[in-house]
Amino acid sequence: MSTPNPLENTHDAGHPPPVSKKVFYIAGIITTVFGLDELPNVQDVACLWLLHPRLQTQACMEPVASSAIHDWNARLKNSQARKGLIAVSFDQRNHGSREVNKLANESWKSGNPRHAPDMFSIYHGTALDTSLLLNYLSSYVFPKGTHNLVQNLVLGISLGGHAAWHCLLHDSRITAGIIVIGCPDYVRLMSQRAEKSKRATWISTDRPGMAFLGSEDFPKGLLETVEKYDPAGLLLGELDTVTGDDYMHEPSDTEKTRLRPLMRDHLGGKKILCLSGGADKLVPYKCGEPFLRWLKHAIRKDGGWFNDRDTVLVDVVDEKAGHEYSAKMKVEAIKFISGVLAGESEMKAESRTSKI
Numbered sequence: 001m002s003t004p005n006p007l008e009n010t011h012d013a014g015h016p017p018p019v020s021k022k023v024f025y026i027a028g029i030i031t032t033v034f035g036l037d038e039l040p041n042v043q044d045v046a047c048l049w050l051l052h053p054r055l056q057t058q059a060c061m062e063p064v065a066s067s068a069i070h071d072w073n074a075r076l077k078n079s080q081a082r083k084g085l086i087a088v089s090f091d092q093r094n095h096g097s098r099e100v101n102k103l104a105n106e107s108w109k110s111g112n113p114r115h116a117p118d119m120f121s122i123y124h125g126t127a128l129d130t131s132l133l134l135n136y137l138s139s140y141v142f143p144k145g146t147h148n149l150v151q152n153l154v155l156g157i158s159l160g161g162h163a164a165w166h167c168l169l170h171d172s173r174i175t176a177g178i179i180v181i182g183c184p185d186y187v188r189l190m191s192q193r194a195e196k197s198k199r200a201t202w203i204s205t206d207r208p209g210m211a212f213l214g215s216e217d218f219p220k221g222l223l224e225t226v227e228k229y230d231p232a233g234l235l236l237g238e239l240d241t242v243t244g245d246d247y248m249h250e251p252s253d254t255e256k257t258r259l260r261p262l263m264r265d266h267l268g269g270k271k272i273l274c275l276s277g278g279a280d281k282l283v284p285y286k287c288g289e290p291f292l293r294w295l296k297h298a299i300r301k302d303g304g305w306f307n308d309r310d311t312v313l314v315d316v317v318d319e320k321a322g323h324e325y326s327a328k329m330k331v332e333a334i335k336f337i338s339g340v341l342a343g344e345s346e347m348k349a350e351s352r353t354s355k356i
Helices: 058-076 115-141 159-170 186-196 220-229 231-236 253-267 285-299 327-342
Strands: 021-026 029-034 044-051 084-090 148-157 174-180 271-277 312-318 352-355
Touching: 021 115, 029 058, 029 115, 044 058, 044 115, 044 159, 058 084, 058 148, 058 327, 084 115, 115 148, 115 159, 115 186, 115 220, 148 159, 148 327, 159 174, 159 220, 159 231, 159 253, 174 327, 186 220, 186 231, 186 285, 220 231, 231 253, 231 285, 253 285, 271 285, 271 327, 285 312, 312 327
Parallel strands: 044 084, 044 148, 148 174, 174 271, 271 312, 312 352
Antiparallel strands: 021 029, 029 084
């Protein structure tokens, strides 16, 4: 089965010209930094971390960097904000310069029996790499201390979108994220994929799906790891029962007592934009929607049980888009990035769901 390239139409007409790029070798990872030559005369700098899709490489994120940096620099000319923007890309684990096993990047339908642990471990590792690179980035790009790295955002597409969720949850320095055709619920995504792939572990009993979790396709050890790092695994795993429709119910007082510290530590004050394709068959919106609905309910301003930390979730579905970073999504993403950088009031507004 061929996997669509979500960035196939990124180099469309009217795209901004490239920005400068410089390559650094940080912690053994080839790291590309965009926009250093275009930095205005400012001391404070924000960084946009760019995480590419599965089966692609960091090179495909260059147009994304150019769009964001050009838009922000244009806004700076007519703004009181005094902050520059750079962007960083690197190859995800087992991709591009870091590939060690080509099959590990493939799906069940493409012949990889370890698809579930391979994919999760790869993008979990990429999130860890993002934090590692963040530790050292300023030492390489600003060794004389001429600039301060004051803000970090992450934008990930497809596999990179899954990783971006991990970055948001597990690194307090990353305060905003743009999730493009990524999913916050790995169990639901892989269950849907196992059903479509007709895995024996899915259809082997009278009750399809009952034997999947804990099987060789989705081992117990993977399930335990997912419950520590996946958004839905981490947060919904704190509910007293797992019935499949937990997201529809208000958590009990006991559950809220357990959840509030987790929400505070992992999502408190974060600004999140989710961009999904209504016609996406590879990462269907329906796989992430239950968790997104649950989270929006928790943080809503009119009575949400976690509404005092200025967490924002903007959930946008391009109804005609498939598994792609569509033209409409690009507009939403760039507007969101510049809005976060400018500290605009709408970034503190009520979370919303919209279709475009």
